[in-house]
Amino acid sequence: MWYAPIIPRLKHLFRNKEHAKLLRWHMEERKKDAMLRHPADGRQWRNIGREFPDFAGEARNLYFGLSTDGMNPFGEQSCSHSTWPVTLCIYNLPPWLCMKRKFIVMPVFIQGPEQPCNDIDVYLRPLVDELLELWAKPGVRVWDEHTEQEFDLRALLFVTINDWPALSNISGQTNKGYNACTHCLDETEGKYLGKSKKVVYPYNRRFLPRKHPLRKKGKHFDGEADNRPKHVPRSGGDIFDMVKDLNVIFGKGPGSRPVPKDADGHAPMWKKKSIFWELEYWKVLEVRSAIDVMHLTKNLCVNILGFLGVYGKTKDTPEAREDQKQHKGRNGLGELSRLIIRRLPGQRS
Template sequence: MWYFPIIPCLKSLFRNKTNAKLMRCHKEERKEDKMLRHPADGSQWRTIDRAFPEFEGDPRNIRFGLSTDGFNPFSELNSGHSTWPVTLCMFILPPWICMKRKFIMMPALIQGPKKPDNDIDVYLKPLVDELLQLWKEEGVRVWDEDKQEMFNLQALLFVTINDWPALSNLSGQTNKGYRACTHSLDDTDSMYLKHGKKVVYMGHCRFLHALHHLRESGMHFKGAPETRKKPLHHNGKHVFEMIKDVRVVFGKGLGNQPVPNDDDRRATMWKKKSIFWELPYWETIDVHNAIDVMHVMKNLCVNVLGFMGVYGPSKDTLEARWDLKEMGHGMTYIWKREITDSTTYAAAVLGNTGETSYELPVPETSVELTVLESMRETLASDEGLDSIDRMLGDAEPECLDARDLKKLET
């Protein structure tokens, strides 16, 4: 592993007059109009300000965002080499600057060849030691070129932003199994699909407001109305109570000691106590780990479009229909004939072209057609316009075919 100390970098940054002035922009030049324009407008920023007023008193004190992920530096598809850079950005800078290469530091480079997985805490130890030094009351003496004065610089780790696997490695929470939800934690509603052979997460209607009409529609949740409240938010102190007694011996050899499975032989919710809990302020922070926007948008779009049958492999498989049948979800309109084997399934699902065809009830079809009506002027493809005109021409549409949606993909 290569480690590059961050304190000398911060001292060099404040020795530039322009950069030193930028470090105070969030306090002196930020527009405050109750709009979310900067991390300083968020609730987590205000929580830290209320908990640590002395830290908030100097706008030059830094709030870091940490990110890490693995990549193959050799660009060889047949190579399993994985190198993990650890980067820090400074959220006190203006949003259009904080993600520029000039202002991003790389304190650690884990050179592989294997990914660190759960042992990443061992490589983060030097960085945590520097963060502890920057959190002390006396901080680090730094020269401010803009104000022409010495001051005590302090800093804290504001949040980590990663993809889903890296989030699990940093937080210590398992990212698969029955309790993998980072919000619900031990109140995660999950079940195992016997035919699909995977764990899925249910109870999404719990997050709707109490009078929402979908709560009363039984087909949206195991055939019964949803009356439960949404899971409670777990702040840092609650999470710490869950993991304070977790003990792990890191390593991949014979001496390592991972967290054993629970009494039901399932993976536990926590696989380690993250090294970030050594930071005194980590309990005060509500959101410790976040998923980057790119992966959220990609995963959401791929799954939604895949479910509709317009992108990627179809989700409408024989195993999926068997599981839906056992769960009692919408059997009256998802398919019309009994699904018993692959031959019957193919006859019920596939048309002459071999494409999957879904059948929606009339109310849902009307909603889809309303959306297509709003898209009429924005589509540039003549083929797409012809498809919309043909579907909107039906006075009483009975179903919306996925083959029509595929023509609108472009």
């Protein structure tokens, strides 16, 4: 891998008078009303201010967003080469500058040909060491060209943003099986479809408002109403208690599996204790790992259009119809399934 330290890059940013002024924008020039226009308008930013007032009181202290994913630098579809760049964006800046190339730092570049998977923590070690240095008091001495004086710079990692597989590698939580939800964790309710050979999560009516009509309708939900209260997410301290004793051996070979499967043969919920738990503030963050908007909207639209049968692969397969027959309480679908199941596998209903 290649590593480029971030502290010298930050010092160069503050050496530029214009850039040094922009890095104070989130506190001094941001419009403060009830609208969400910037991460500083969100609850997580305010929580950090309450927990660490000395950090939040300095406008020049930095908030980072980390993102990483695999890419094929050779542009060949038949090649399985996977190179992983790790980038940092700075949320102190105005929203129209946060994602500009000149303000994005790429400290880590993990060369292929294979993706790092669970071992990505080994490559992130020098970056985390610098984040620890930037968090510890008094910080790093930096010259501010805007005010023409030195100050002690500190920084924190605000959130990580990845697609679904990379989020699993970063956070250490498995992204498949019965405990795949990053919100519900071990309270995730899944159901295995024998014909389709996948786990689905159909028991989500508890997140609807208490008086929502779908909560009372049992016709399409195994004949039962759902009056359970909304799930309360776990605190960072509770999640840390789950992972703090995991013994992880990085690399391949004997002993590399962090925890064995449970008595039912299900995959473990946690693959490792993420290296980011070494950061003191990681327990305070409500959202530590997030899914990027591009993948979320694209996959959501493709799946909806797939259900409608107007784009992509149809979801109405013979295997899905067989699973539907076995799902009780769906009136009229059993007879319909017996009719549709006779169609050819590639034919849409």
